[in-house]
Amino acid sequence: MEREVNAYKCRKCGTLHYPFRMVCKNCRANDYFEFDIEPLPKRGKLLTFTFIHNLPAQFEVARLGLGIVELENGIRVTGQVDIEDPTLGMDVVGNVEVVRHDTYDDRYGFVFRAA
Amino acid sequence: MAVDLEKILRPVDHPYPPYPAKYMTLASGETLVIRQATRDEVPTLLKHVAPLVFVERDYYDLVAARVYAELLGWYHHRMQDEYVLVAQIDGELAAIVNGRSVSPKRGMSLHTLAMRRGLRVGAHAFAAKMEYHIDILGQDEVLVVAESPIGFRRWMIEYQLEEVFDTAHELGGVPSYSLTRELFDRARNSLVVGRRPVPEDLLAKAHEAILPPSDPPTPPADLLAATRAKYDATGSALILQRWAQDRSAEDA
Amino acid sequence: MRDVYIIGIGITTFTRLEYPLSEIAAYASMGALKDAGVTDVDYVLVANMGSARINNQSALASAVVDTLSLTPAGAVRIENGPASGASAIKEGFMAVASGMHDTVLVVGAERMREVNNLEATDFVATLTHPMAEYIYGVTLPGHAAMFTRLYMEKYGVTERHLAMVGVKNQNNAMLNKDAHLHQKITMDGILDSPEAFTNNPWVAEPIRFFDCCPVSDGGAALILASKEVAEASGKPMIRITGIGQATDTLAVHERPEPTDLMAVRIAAQRAYEMAGITAADIDVAELHDAFTILEIAESEEVGFFEKGTGHLALERGETAIDGKMPINPSGGLKGKGHPVGATGVAQVHEIVVQLRGDAGERQVKDARTGLACNFGGFGNNVVVSTYARED
Numbered sequence: 001m002e003r004e005v006n007a008y009k010c011r012k013c014g015t016l017h018y019p020f021r022m023v024c025k026n027c028r029a030n031d032y033f034e035f036d037i038e039p040l041p042k043r044g045k046l047l048t049f050t051f052i053h054n055l056p057a058q059f060e061v062a063r064l065g066l067g068i069v070e071l072e073n074g075i076r077v078t079g080q081v082d083i084e085d086p087t088l089g090m091d092v093v094g095n096v097e098v099v100r101h102d103t104y105d106d107r108y109g110f111v112f113r114a115a
Numbered sequence: 116m117a118v119d120l121e122k123i124l125r126p127v128d129h130p131y132p133p134y135p136a137k138y139m140t141l142a143s144g145e146t147l148v149i150r151q152a153t154r155d156e157v158p159t160l161l162k163h164v165a166p167l168v169f170v171e172r173d174y175y176d177l178v179a180a181r182v183y184a185e186l187l188g189w190y191h192h193r194m195q196d197e198y199v200l201v202a203q204i205d206g207e208l209a210a211i212v213n214g215r216s217v218s219p220k221r222g223m224s225l226h227t228l229a230m231r232r233g234l235r236v237g238a239h240a241f242a243a244k245m246e247y248h249i250d251i252l253g254q255d256e257v258l259v260v261a262e263s264p265i266g267f268r269r270w271m272i273e274y275q276l277e278e279v280f281d282t283a284h285e286l287g288g289v290p291s292y293s294l295t296r297e298l299f300d301r302a303r304n305s306l307v308v309g310r311r312p313v314p315e316d317l318l319a320k321a322h323e324a325i326l327p328p329s330d331p332p333t334p335p336a337d338l339l340a341a342t343r344a345k346y347d348a349t350g351s352a353l354i355l356q357r358w359a360q361d362r363s364a365e366d367a
Numbered sequence: 368m369r370d371v372y373i374i375g376i377g378i379t380t381f382t383r384l385e386y387p388l389s390e391i392a393a394y395a396s397m398g399a400l401k402d403a404g405v406t407d408v409d410y411v412l413v414a415n416m417g418s419a420r421i422n423n424q425s426a427l428a429s430a431v432v433d434t435l436s437l438t439p440a441g442a443v444r445i446e447n448g449p450a451s452g453a454s455a456i457k458e459g460f461m462a463v464a465s466g467m468h469d470t471v472l473v474v475g476a477e478r479m480r481e482v483n484n485l486e487a488t489d490f491v492a493t494l495t496h497p498m499a500e501y502i503y504g505v506t507l508p509g510h511a512a513m514f515t516r517l518y519m520e521k522y523g524v525t526e527r528h529l530a531m532v533g534v535k536n537q538n539n540a541m542l543n544k545d546a547h548l549h550q551k552i553t554m555d556g557i558l559d560s561p562e563a564f565t566n567n568p569w570v571a572e573p574i575r576f577f578d579c580c581p582v583s584d585g586g587a588a589l590i591l592a593s594k595e596v597a598e599a600s601g602k603p604m605i606r607i608t609g610i611g612q613a614t615d616t617l618a619v620h621e622r623p624e625p626t627d628l629m630a631v632r633i634a635a636q637r638a639y640e641m642a643g644i645t646a647a648d649i650d651v652a653e654l655h656d657a658f659t660i661l662e663i664a665e666s667e668e669v670g671f672f673e674k675g676t677g678h679l680a681l682e683r684g685e686t687a688i689d690g691k692m693p694i695n696p697s698g699g700l701k702g703k704g705h706p707v708g709a710t711g712v713a714q715v716h717e718i719v720v721q722l723r724g725d726a727g728e729r730q731v732k733d734a735r736t737g738l739a740c741n742f743g744g745f746g747n748n749v750v751v752s753t754y755a756r757e758d
């Protein structure tokens with residue numbers, strides 16, 4: 001089964017949110033407490049990136065690539081970047097993988113690679 | 116027949132090549148010279164190490180006490196194949212690193228003691244020590260341990276050392292990490308810097324005298340208060356120490 | 368609303384402190400009480416971010432008010448991330464302005480060096496979005512790095528500009544006895560010499576070690592008072608003329624323009640509006656330079672320079688102590704240090720020192736008005752405040 005990162009669509013005005021919020025930031029409708037869940041697309045453009053060298057203790061690597069990606073539908077996400085020498089604006093494709101080990105639990109999220 | 120006990124106790128040092136001095140610019144713009152210390156400089160070094168034995172933070176006390184002992188061991192010929200490198204700024208002692216050779220193929224890193232902080236002097240000196248073992252002595256690996264979390268972060272993560280936990284390190288008998296030639300080559304560009312030869316005037320200044328550190332970590336007003344405070348529920352040892360510090364600050 | 372004045376200030380040295388957090392807060396408070404010449408207050412606000420997690424102590428305000436023997440005064444801890452300090456000042460301002468209290472102690476304190484650097488970094492990273500940022504390993508330096516890369520691309524800011532901020536602020540800190548870093552740095556040492564990039568390694572590309580503030584312990588305190596109390600105190604009359612606060616999305620990636628710091632801009636506008644002034648009226652500023660890029664970006668968003676030109680003003684020396692718009696004469700977070708909960712209070716401490724004319728070698732000439740920008744999260748909760756000397 002392919003894993004997804006989900007966005008949340010307002011049932012009143014259709015605005016897509018990522019990450020989840022309780023009230024739509026566009027129409028602020030507060031009479032719909034449920035949103036429609038919609039998987040985010042996987043392809044997008046790399047808006048910015050960094051390689052972090054001083055990481056929290058759970059990450060036993062010397063450096064970790066991170067970036068912000070604008071996906072095909074215009075939604076932006078933060079994710080890990082597994083690209084040796086990235087450039088601003090390059091096409092990337094995301095895969096949902098383990099991004100962090102929290103004591104006994106694995107956390108899943110986007111890892112982007114060159115498209 | 117009289118037995119010459121000293122001859123038995125005294126190890127025979129192997130003739131290893133000396134460390135060629137180098138120099139570099141620090142973040143402050145000052146110039147750091149790293150060179151090999153001589154045995155007759157040990158008493159001067161001891162004088163500058165001794166106050167750090169009472170600095171009860173970042174494991175300065177533990178590291179300084181051990182460096183003191185290792186320097187004495189070298190001075191009195193009770194340690195085999197030990198060497199000491201000193202890092203100096205304008206003559207002033209900025210860091211001491213030491214180690215020894217276990218065999219022609221294996222080095223043992225002992226300590227890194229920085230007297231100037233905030234300028235990565237300790238990192239430069241440690242890198243010089245690794246350079247000595249791998250490049251100058253031609254050893255295949257150096258065994259390393261960290262006694263402080265800062266040291267662990269810096270050496271184990273930055274250099275990504277290999278675990279050789281079946282070998283006890285000479286410091287405390289704890290499991291060793293190994294800096295291999297391969298790891299060193301990978302880290303070389305980012306960590307090992309310095310220029311050679313050292314200009315004559317700079318080198319002369321460094322050899323002329325090992326001057327006292329200008330801004331070393333200072334022992335607290337009340338020696339060993341933190342150590343005693345472990346058994347003092349109200350922390351009065353630390354409170355007394357703070358008052359003493361406030362008084363001396365007001366006097367100044 | 369009543370006018371509110373600052374009649375007392377106190378601070379600890381920012382460094383690694385070996386005594387309990389509540390005593391760090393109390394130490395700074397005693398300085399402020401003594402400076403104001405008072406032994407009693409109506410209300411105590413304690414700004415702090417990490418006591419429960421880092422120092423294993425919750426309800427810090429109760430401990431501080433008791434340590435100072437100020438009971439039964441009301442006491443509240445304010446936790447608002449790195450903007451806790453200025454948020455507490457704002458609450459204290461409202462308490463006096465409303466007429467509810469006449470004398471309020473605002474103290475900020477943090478003891479972060481009790482844990483190692485890795486834990487401290489992870490602790491601060493918990494202010495990011497838990498699901499959309501934190502899980503990926505995002506840290507504050509990481510956010511600042513991604514922001515810096517965009518700023519470089521869009522406005523032509525270079526590593527040299529970043530280093531210039533670091534050199535300026537760390538060298539200003541040399542003139543401040545309470546600052547954490549008393550270590551001169553030079554462009555040659557951190558940027559130009561063959562060894563520079565080993566001296567100044569990456570923290571999060573393109574941000575380097577000397578682009579980041581140190582992790583510090585420390586406390587700072589202010590006594591806020593009504594006009595009547597302030598006049599009776601005989602202290603210089605330094606009034607809080609404006610306070611503005613604004614928020615932005617928790618996840619940084621959600622912002623429409625990623626090089627904007629909207630919350631800084633709006634908080635500044637709100638403060639100016641309340642004070643009835645513009646950016647041009649400010650003589651000295653303390654900006655939240657946890658990373659060098661932030662001093663440049665904030666100097667634009669609070670209106671000192673046009674967007675995208677802060678680095679050019681820096682190049683011209685306008686932000687130096689003797690420049691046209693002196694920024695961070697105290698050394699800023701970069702040089703003075705960043706005990707998170709104390710920072711917002713310490714910024715105002717410096718403004719008061721400057722407006723009183725007590726800053727010695729780092730005194731900004733004829734400073735009569737000041738501004739402080741306390742930047743929480745990565746720009747998602749910001750307080751800007753303005754001050755004027757009236758006597």
Ligand SMILES: [Zn+2]
Binds near residue numbers: 024
């Ligand atoms: Zn909606």
